[in-house]
Amino acid sequence: MLIIKNIHASVDGKEILKGINLSIKPGELHAIMGRNGSGKSTLANIITGRDNFLVTKGSITYNGNNLLEMSIEDRALAGIFMSFQYPVSIPGVNNAYFLRAALNAKLKHQGKSEINASDFMRLIREKVKLVNLDESYLSRAVNDGFSGGEKKRNEILQMLTLEPELSILDETDSGLDIDALKTIAEGVNNFRTETRSFLAITHYQRLLEYMHPDYIHVLIDGKIVKSGDISLANQLEEKGYSWLEK
Amino acid sequence: MAREIKQFQKQFDNLLAYWPNEDPELRKLRSKAFDQFKSLGLPTKQWEEWQFTDFSSLKKINFRLSQSKDLPQIPENISGRIPNSYLIYIVNGHYQKDLSEIPESISISTGIDHFQSNKELYIDNNNLNPFSALNTSMMNSGICIALDSNTVIDKPIQVIYSTIDILNPLMNHPRFIFQLGKNSEATIIEHYKGSTELAYFINPVSNVILEDNAKLCHFRIEEDDALANHIASTNYILNSDSQLNSVSTSSGSKLFRHNINLAFNNKGGYATINGLSTIKNDQHHDQHIIIDHFHNACQSEQLFKYILSDRSSGVFNGKVVVKENTQHTDADQANKNLLLSSDAIMNTNPQLEIYSEDVKCSHGSTTGQIDSEALFYLQSRGISKSKSIELIINGFAKDIVEQINNEDVKNYINTKVTNWIEEVLIDA
Amino acid sequence: MPNALAVAGLLFQYRANMKNNQSIIDSAISQEYEYGFTTDIDQEKIPPGLNEDVIKIISSKKQEPEWLLDWRLKAYKQWLKMDEPDWSKLNYDDIDFQAISYYAAPKQKEKLKSLDEVDPELLETYNKLGIPLEEQKLLSNVAVDAVFDSVSVTTTFKEELEKHGVIFCSFSEAVQKHPDIIKKYLGSVVPTTDNYFAALNSAVFSDGSFVYIPKNVRCPMELSTYFRINAAKTGQFERTLIVAEEGSHVSYLEGCTAPMRDENQLHAAVVELVAHKNAEIKYSTVQNWYPGNPKTGKGGIYNFVTKRGTCLGDNSKISWTQVETGSALTWKYPSCILKGNNSIGEFYSVALSNNFQQADTGTKMIHLGKNTKSTIISKGISAGKGQNTYRGGVKIMKNADNARNFSQCDSILIGENCGAHTFPYIDVRNPSAQMEHEASTSKIGEDQLFYCNQRGISTEDAVSLIVNGFCKDVFNELPMEFAVEAQKLMEVSLEGAVG
Ligand SMILES: Nc1ncnc2c1ncn2[C@@H]1O[C@H](COP(=O)(O)OP(=O)(O)O)[C@@H](O)[C@H]1O
Numbered sequence A: 001m002l003i004i005k006n007i008h009a010s011v012d013g014k015e016i017l018k019g020i021n022l023s024i025k026p027g028e029l030h031a032i033m034g035r036n037g038s039g040k041s042t043l044a045n046i047i048t049g050r051d052n053f054l055v056t057k058g059s060i061t062y063n064g065n066n067l068l069e070m071s072i073e074d075r076a077l078a079g080i081f082m083s084f085q086y087p088v089s090i091p092g093v094n095n096a097y098f099l100r101a102a103l104n105a106k107l108k109h110q111g112k113s114e115i116n117a118s119d120f121m122r123l124i125r126e127k128v129k130l131v132n133l134d135e136s137y138l139s140r141a142v143n144d145g146f147s148g149g150e151k152k153r154n155e156i157l158q159m160l161t162l163e164p165e166l167s168i169l170d171e172t173d174s175g176l177d178i179d180a181l182k183t184i185a186e187g188v189n190n191f192r193t194e195t196r197s198f199l200a201i202t203h204y205q206r207l208l209e210y211m212h213p214d215y216i217h218v219l220i221d222g223k224i225v226k227s228g229d230i231s232l233a234n235q236l237e238e239k240g241y242s243w244l245e246k
Numbered sequence B: 001m002a003r004e005i006k007q008f009q010k011q012f013d014n015l016l017a018y019w020p021n022e023d024p025e026l027r028k029l030r031s032k033a034f035d036q037f038k039s040l041g042l043p044t045k046q047w048e049e050w051q052f053t054d055f056s057s058l059k060k061i062n063f064r065l066s067q068s069k070d071l072p073q074i075p076e077n078i079s080g081r082i083p084n085s086y087l088i089y090i091v092n093g094h095y096q097k098d099l100s101e102i103p104e105s106i107s108i109s110t111g112i113d114h115f116q117s118n119k120e121l122y123i124d125n126n127n128l129n130p131f132s133a134l135n136t137s138m139m140n141s142g143i144c145i146a147l148d149s150n151t152v153i154d155k156p157i158q159v160i161y162s163t164i165d166i167l168n169p170l171m172n173h174p175r176f177i178f179q180l181g182k183n184s185e186a187t188i189i190e191h192y193k194g195s196t197e198l199a200y201f202i203n204p205v206s207n208v209i210l211e212d213n214a215k216l217c218h219f220r221i222e223e224d225d226a227l228a229n230h231i232a233s234t235n236y237i238l239n240s241d242s243q244l245n246s247v248s249t250s251s252g253s254k255l256f257r258h259n260i261n262l263a264f265n266n267k268g269g270y271a272t273i274n275g276l277s278t279i280k281n282d283q284h285h286d287q288h289i290i291i292d293h294f295h296n297a298c299q300s301e302q303l304f305k306y307i308l309s310d311r312s313s314g315v316f317n318g319k320v321v322v323k324e325n326t327q328h329t330d331a332d333q334a335n336k337n338l339l340l341s342s343d344a345i346m347n348t349n350p351q352l353e354i355y356s357e358d359v360k361c362s363h364g365s366t367t368g369q370i371d372s373e374a375l376f377y378l379q380s381r382g383i384s385k386s387k388s389i390e391l392i393i394n395g396f397a398k399d400i401v402e403q404i405n406n407e408d409v410k411n412y413i414n415t416k417v418t419n420w421i422e423e424v425l426i427d428a
Numbered sequence C: 001m002p003n004a005l006a007v008a009g010l011l012f013q014y015r016a017n018m019k020n021n022q023s024i025i026d027s028a029i030s031q032e033y034e035y036g037f038t039t040d041i042d043q044e045k046i047p048p049g050l051n052e053d054v055i056k057i058i059s060s061k062k063q064e065p066e067w068l069l070d071w072r073l074k075a076y077k078q079w080l081k082m083d084e085p086d087w088s089k090l091n092y093d094d095i096d097f098q099a100i101s102y103y104a105a106p107k108q109k110e111k112l113k114s115l116d117e118v119d120p121e122l123l124e125t126y127n128k129l130g131i132p133l134e135e136q137k138l139l140s141n142v143a144v145d146a147v148f149d150s151v152s153v154t155t156t157f158k159e160e161l162e163k164h165g166v167i168f169c170s171f172s173e174a175v176q177k178h179p180d181i182i183k184k185y186l187g188s189v190v191p192t193t194d195n196y197f198a199a200l201n202s203a204v205f206s207d208g209s210f211v212y213i214p215k216n217v218r219c220p221m222e223l224s225t226y227f228r229i230n231a232a233k234t235g236q237f238e239r240t241l242i243v244a245e246e247g248s249h250v251s252y253l254e255g256c257t258a259p260m261r262d263e264n265q266l267h268a269a270v271v272e273l274v275a276h277k278n279a280e281i282k283y284s285t286v287q288n289w290y291p292g293n294p295k296t297g298k299g300g301i302y303n304f305v306t307k308r309g310t311c312l313g314d315n316s317k318i319s320w321t322q323v324e325t326g327s328a329l330t331w332k333y334p335s336c337i338l339k340g341n342n343s344i345g346e347f348y349s350v351a352l353s354n355n356f357q358q359a360d361t362g363t364k365m366i367h368l369g370k371n372t373k374s375t376i377i378s379k380g381i382s383a384g385k386g387q388n389t390y391r392g393g394v395k396i397m398k399n400a401d402n403a404r405n406f407s408q409c410d411s412i413l414i415g416e417n418c419g420a421h422t423f424p425y426i427d428v429r430n431p432s433a434q435m436e437h438e439a440s441t442s443k444i445g446e447d448q449l450f451y452c453n454q455r456g457i458s459t460e461d462a463v464s465l466i467v468n469g470f471c472k473d474v475f476n477e478l479p480m481e482f483a484v485e486a487q488k489l490m491e492v493s494l495e496g497a498v499g
């Protein structure tokens, strides 16, 4: 479904990704681990189309289409979702209204009719429970004044509502207490199907205990230096990253 | 011709007669500027940029240009001297070379010499400011400090411009030029100090140029006599990646007006411009600041504070202009005022004028009296009311004082502010 | 509906910004002005030009008492001596006051008693404007006084209001029926000499609305007036007076539209509000006069308006809310004079300047009484080549002990050729005052746009979403129906803007 070939990317002339290869098939959950600053978010941003990074080499195809040529929203409408590491707040914009606008954009793209306000509220009330977020958050402005954990739950709420094919979770676990972590992992696990894929970015092994990834990749200085199964995460937990560095 | 203009004309003619052998080009410059001054006249209430300040005191008194006979007995201890600094000493308009201590690495020149080798610096662009024109026409004192590229001065240079023991209402039009070459660094204290029995008029213009990557700390201290009229312009030009830390305090002078103009002449400049005015009785202090963001990636921060007592009045007018097609501008502007008396008046107008999209600009302004909550808090901790008030006022001034990154200057200002507060509280 | 080219144009704006790729499309075809139709009805119009005779004609057509004619003539003489103000940031060609016709009225027989008598064409116009008068009677709780060009045509809900003793009628009618009140208050808040345009209005005003709320009456419904300029080469000079007696309460709404014309049309209105002890007046405006041709900047309304309210009595309150999306030029400073102790003044404003529009707007809060409070929230949006200026004035006078002011002026910029300016002018003459002013200017957030895009929302929709969020604090102050309308208006106005 997603094929990344030899991606090089830079910002302000500084090379950050130095040849990434990664291929994700339907139903798979891949985890990327790495220290702060190794380029994990950069990779997520390139897949979703953020403009401030320059792809200098390589290709990304998504369901056979050249992803790099698509606009940000076309990628989103094609089924790619990112749970942001740092979700931005949008003052004055009602959270539920925002989510309905996003859902309607998707329905419209699929040639379906838009969802009306009352059906939407019914739908969203269900989902809110899944992430253990109070309903009152729906009527607040998007992420405005939300705590770190509330923002992350809100991201997952959006994922559950928009039902993407490929979900990129950029450090959705960081800053969460253990209960919140479980809630979110559970939300994701219940959401897993044979067609939905995930790319979970983290630098803790913690999340993976709950999520059971199919593959683990270690990103160091813009390159995937090692890939493996869950045992790799355990090794990292014991030995840290240095044994993988040259 | 208005009476006061006639008076200035007489002084102007005297000046030309006094220096008959001046460079003809300088004469031309003076005459042109004087014509301009005449055509503008003194500001009136109808002038938007001058509306809150009354200049009639300049009409009532005939000020005479300082002459060599006005050189007083030089006091043994120079008042206002800040320790651990070089000194350039000017008294009643007369440069005292012998008393000055000048670092070897800089070149100092007085007006005429400097003019001859740097004529381009004397072109007066500030052509709507009549006082600036007046200064150009009659500049009679001041000094130029020039730093070569890569020079770093180890100690601050204190320029004391003192006015003492005058026998007539005098006027002076000092012209200062501070030029910092590429990568050079300096701290300059421009210090006005006065103690007189008579009114006087001082009208300085300071042109400050920072070449690429230069760093300047410019501390301007105004402590003229309470009878003085001090009307000044400071013009900063910042080239690529240069940095300015400017702190200006004013506490003397009955009438004080200071125009600060700052232009970023190239990308990457950084300027903090701060001011503290502590005024009482019927003092009137007016500051106008314009910062032109005409180039990319420049950053400016302004903070001006006023503490007003008795019947004093303050004016703050700050403007940030961001030109079309500039990128990554970051400008912040704040004005905070503390009114200590029911007769004090504060006029403030922090403005933003923005023609480019890629900006982050903000400004804020507050005016109020001593926070009663804070007062209560301190008193409840057993501190006397007057001591509490003193602490709060001191705390208010602190933001600005803390911007002074030289301990000796900071101590000097701190002492002055504390004394001022004590005096005001005793009077009250 | 967003049109495809506008979307393309918008995308271009953001991509181009980030990558400095200037080459794609220059501008997109912008949204047509939705209310740009003219109405074909017989107009009674006096020839262009202004002199004492014209004023006499206006006055006699309205069968005014002599004192009013004298008042007009005095204002006219004063106007002749005044200069057009030049201190604003507005740039425009000189207005030829002799080329304007100062009176245009739809030709009609007599006073109308019911809607059935109104010219069907006229009613159709209102329908296009979205104010179906007939339906309103049934569906909504809004009484409408519609001012078509200069003469008030009809007023609904009269009877219901009369029951409560509320007077809501055209200004001309009030002059006939309630001359004492008019005489007492006319010019009491905005004197004829106040400014150039107020003087002009005082000389030539043709009609407007009058509201009187008796003591301790809470007006049972929201009162509303629609203004529309229809006739070519006419000016509109309406005059509104609202008097709220002790302990009364009223909410008044005003909407404005004008057809598309190539020449500029002048609108110089005066609004006076008087709130007595414990009274409250809430005045809301949604202004979308024709802004001029989005591509050439030709045409559009010149909107020079003087709006002012006096909080005469203790504990009174006046609140202005405005959404200004139209007009080629806007020159408008709804103000409050806070005379009564504990009185409150509020100003909530959204001003959008797109394409060639220029707005110079803000408020003045004059604190005279003790414990007076004022709040100013201003949101400026500049797009295209638009220039938006906030110009305010907060004066805290000597006797205004414990006065409070809070001002917040935020601007956003969309595109590279627009401007935003803030001139707050603050004057404090009492130490117990507490005044706080905050302002910020920035471009629309790239991170916010990316976030919306990542959720599949197009850039155009994202911009309108973010801008609407930015304006929320002001929209919240509008009555519900107006808030929805305002939001829609922002969308429409922005579509044209970002090209
Ligand atoms: N917009 C940017 N401008 C400059 N450097 C950036 C930018 N974004 C990321 N970087 C740099 O790229 C590197 C990788 O960052 P990131 O992908 O966020 O790391 P991670 O998510 O693995 O912690 C870091 O060194 C970071 O400083």
Ligand SMILES: [Mg+2]
Pocket: A040, A041, A042, A085, A170, A171
């Ligand atoms: Mg990251």
